[in-house]
Amino acid sequence: MEPPAEIGMELKDVDTPALIIDLDRFESNLNLMSKQVEDLGVNLRPHAKTHKSADIAKAQMARGAVGVCCQKVSEAEALATDGIQNILITNQVVGRHKVDRLVRLSKKAEISVCVDHSENILELNAAASRANIDLAVFVEMDVGGGRCGAFPGKPVLDLASQVVQAPCLKFAGLQAYNGQAQELRSYAGRRQATEVVCNAVEETVLLLKERNIQCPTVTGSGTGTWEFEGSSKVYTELQAGSYVFMDASYLRNENIDGKVGRVFQSSLYIYTLVMSATSHEYAVVDAGLKSIAFDQGMPAVVGDLGANYYEPSDEHGLIKLTEATRSYSLGDKIMLIPGHCDPTVNLHNWYVCIRQGRVEQVWDVTARGALY
């Protein structure tokens, strides 16, 4: 298959549906976050689950990021192959086959991983021992997300002690991601939810210290709460990832002034074509369930705030036509802002990067479909 665009092409000639980056907005987001973490004095390790791109990971590291995060061994394999040398897998890697791949990858790049279970620690240590390496391991805390992670206090302490004693593992610190706070709309609400978690993490760090376990790194955070963890003096590393693109959902978060959308800007779009225009009630576009993720709602139409995208099917979507909307003709091309960037990116093989109406770059989605 060929990409939907060539470098130098005008935007209007890009094939549809295509995944578009507005480079000016994207770079502005990268520069802003880089400056902010420098001011806060914490490390940035952006989550690459958002973009799955070696090109974007390199752009982040060129601006000071210490490395990136991934969720899957195969994502880390794909990014390492394309030159990314420092990767934290913010997830549990379970089972002989996956663990062996993790350990093999650790010989090529600086890899660390999370654990939340005693059996998994034994499995990782055995694999590291067979491969004759030391593997860096974070203990993941469940800080209210109700998903992976050991509970704060004694469960985390027990796992950390086990890691410290495992001959082929290095205790790298704590992973504590407060997922459920990311999209609380009120600024004060996100700050308060983050403070509660920071206190729980700090208590656990002290508990470790009492047992003479030093905690080199506390890592976590996201695009909804980075400024709170960043100024907490508890977290040493921030994992925000979505700031590069800004999902429609994140754009609804209120800032400190109670207003929305003033800090990071949306920079990721789906370019789509009006492929059928037989009705006065709707226009049919060529982007549906196979090119946009809908789990966080419908996409917005750029430049036509009155327009509603509705009834997505596999390869189609409808734009409701009213007196409040623009008129749409067969062959028109329009930009959509996806509700949820991460699973939208995963549907595409290429980013088409635009500046001033022209294609400046075409980047692979390096780790698209890296599920394992």
Added chain:
Amino acid sequence: MEPPAEIGMELKDVDTPALIIDLDRFESNLNLMSKQVEDLGVNLRPHAKTHKSADIAKAQMARGAVGVCCQKVSEAEALATDGIQNILITNQVVGRHKVDRLVRLSKKAEISVCVDHSENILELNAAASRANIDLAVFVEMDVGGGRCGAFPGKPVLDLASQVVQAPCLKFAGLQAYNGQAQELRSYAGRRQATEVVCNAVEETVLLLKERNIQCPTVTGSGTGTWEFEGSSKVYTELQAGSYVFMDASYLRNENIDGKVGRVFQSSLYIYTLVMSATSHEYAVVDAGLKSIAFDQGMPAVVGDLGANYYEPSDEHGLIKLTEATRSYSLGDKIMLIPGHCDPTVNLHNWYVCIRQGRVEQVWDVTARGALY
């Protein structure tokens, strides 16, 4: 990236999350549909938007299918490259770049396409003329779906007349897909909805005949209604596609006896791993929004009907643990039935085909990500 399995491997060693085909069930579905359409005396042109696989298209054609359907030019390009020679694009192809690709492809394989707009007919004819070919064109009727298609009666007649008069186009017939009837749960409801549409199509065919326009083919139908269009004497070709896998949603359709799930069987699964088991309330599995489509509801857990999969996130899902469910331990692997097969398949690069607990084949998802 490497596939999650090798031929000969035991199922339990397949990496997760993986897209699995149960070959016995899959072949039974193919054989059953082949026999049914033969008995009905209609052609089968299964929709390849479901499976996007040249291997599966070949298996269907080996059992008598006259060709396949696709939704996108790039899907047709991918399948034609892998040897599929007869493809109907059941969709509008709009814009110079796409139309030129369509015409180029027509030199390599037998390609037909749908239209619902006068301007598009001019565009297709001009491209076919430039390429010095005759292009086969179906006029798509909107039979109540409220998406693409011209309205029955005069609008369809006008477009068909225009196609007939276009020097480089051949009028191939009518496309009439009754999407909104496919998942009416009651058998009588689906039959009645299909009858209404068959009558409208028949009237339009007669209207064409009055103007001396012969309609060689009436094509449409789906897995929910194939038996009704198949016995209608109006449709000459059925496009059912989902019968090969059977979405959880289609399995809820009632058959003629008022019971469900007795004809075609589910044959497509997601194999997933319990990657975190720190809670007594849930187990965390490694398949979420990036490996399963959720637009038609949550997946079902095979062999544990009491179990609920809930709260999917990008790379995780939760299985609710109750007294009614099995117990789950770290590292357990389980099978899920996806709610909607087509967009689930599009998330994966490979099918892992299983028989009697072993991997018999690994097939590419040939046209995964073929969006254009």
